[in-house]
Amino acid sequence: MSGSTHDELAEFHAALARLTPTPDGINLAQLMYQAGRLSAARRNGVWRIATAASMMLSLGLGSMLWLRPLPQPTERIVQVFVQPPAPPPEPTPPTNDEPTPALSEPDLPTDARQAGGETDYLRLRRQVLAHGLDTLPPPTPWPAAAPPVDTNTLLDLPKDSREPWIRFLKHSLQSGDPL
């Protein structure tokens, strides 16, 4: 061997000597596994994307199904038109020629509905056909009944009358049985 070759080898030997050997070395099994896995990942790329997309879609549909709100009762706002009260009729000035009658019919409102605030047939029909029977105005509840007037007082009868016809009349009024 020549001197230069010997120097190159010595340098190479020194370079190798400077390197620190790894404690574990090469894990052949792990290496083969990773190689195989990488090759499989390249082949399965499309499936991975499809799988991920399917999972996302499944989760989305599942949450929509889970979180679907329960049917809520819907409130309906029904507008009931209430006619404004009719203006009072203008009083007619008395004439001197015609005698004023002692008794006269009271002046009725122009539209009798307005007095009671009730809804006429046309509006009621519209409401009911559009929104159902529950839009019918409920019957006005009456306040708690006052103590009933004594029948004797009501009919101005003697208090403890033993007359059969009076007892029969009282019984009929109280029971509701026909006379």
Next chain:
Amino acid sequence: MMFVRSIPRAGGVSPLRLALRGLTPPARRVSCGLSPIVFLVVASVASAQTPGLEPTKLTLSPAPAPSPALKYVLLPELKDQTPGNAALEYYRAFSPEWWGFLRQEKTREAADKALETPLKDLPRKELAWIQTSQMLRQVDVAARREYVDWGMTERLRREGYSLLLPDVQSLRQVGVLLAVRARLEIAEGNYDKAVYTLQTGLALAHHTGDGNTLIQDLVGIALAQLTFVQLEALIQRPDAPNLYWALTDLPRPFIDLRKALQGEKLGLYVALPELRDLETKRLTPEQQQKLLPALGGGIELMIYSGSKPNENHRLSGTLLVLRSYPEAKKALIAEGRKAEEVEALPALQVVLIHSLRQYQRLQDDVFKCHGLPYWEAQPRLAEADKRLRQARLRLEAMPFLELLPAIQNVLRASVRMDRRIAVLRCVEAIRMHAAAHDGKLPATLTAITEAPIPLDPATGKAFVYRVSGDQATLFAPPPQGEQANPSNAMSYELSIRPKK
């Protein structure tokens, strides 16, 4: 197993990964790929179950037909009726002396609550007053009068659309109290009394629906439906009689809309009496002054005496006459009137005659459908509805089109009730079959030979019937083209009570 291999120790790995690790790669792909499809199927099945259409569950006992077949009837028969007008007796039932207590809020709430309370939990002592109520006894008398005449025709002719109906809502309350009485009688096992109360309820419904207004028809239908709910409670009792022939004996349709539709036609001529002679007499200047704002959109104001239309309505009426006169003139001549006669009439009258004829055509296109079976009426009503919308856009039949009632809802309510009667007949036929076949449900409706099975009055076809184990489902599907909801479909789940 080909799709699963041994799973390594978890060591902090997520359950999803664990689950996936347990599968072979092909199985993983298949399962992940199929999962959205599975969810889609589940979602579509869930949505197809029509949320909101809860089935009515009936637990029944077998029961043969009674002997004689019409031992039980659901409307008072002639032998039980007394001469006279039922309306007078119903109005007597409204005596203030009997209603002081009944019109209180707490009484109404107690009655409404009793309708929702299961029979076994009814507070019988607190509700005992209903069974002795003189007001309801008066209604029993009224329901057994030979005829009813509410006197509505004359009132309609006088008052037209201004008519008030203060009594209809109170009749509904009477229906509620009768229903509670029926429930108490069923709970106590007094079936004969319960049938008597059901007769009163259905007679009240039938009488109410015999009025000349659509609202009375709707209230009659509501009263009948309330009574049928109690009938369903009755037939579920262990020893309840079979009511197939009683249900079959009911009139069809139960509430006839004919009178009410004719009553609707009266309203317009009461509101605008000038229209009665529109085709034959020339309008006076005063009549024209009155009708011009009506044409311009003020017709509702015209209906109510004392109300004055404003200048906007007059202006709109004038513009409408200017716009519509040429077409109206042409149409009247084409329909047979002489040209010189038409030209001699005021322009307003020509337009009104043409509009009124258009309105009558559109009205009859809708009203004529009530006489048809529902499955034949439905497409024609849809076409009529389309023509109405087009008419509104083209300002045809003005201003009368505003007064046309939407009778589709009334027809639907009426057929819904007839449907319920038909479904209940099927249920009773099933009870008859079970009584003859050792308590077993029929495999199909055609397997029932003990009584004829009615067709669905809404579709003209058989009801949908399926048996699954010990349960059967009886389904009345929505009419074609409609999505199922509680107003157009019915669902019953039936089971036969096992023998003790």
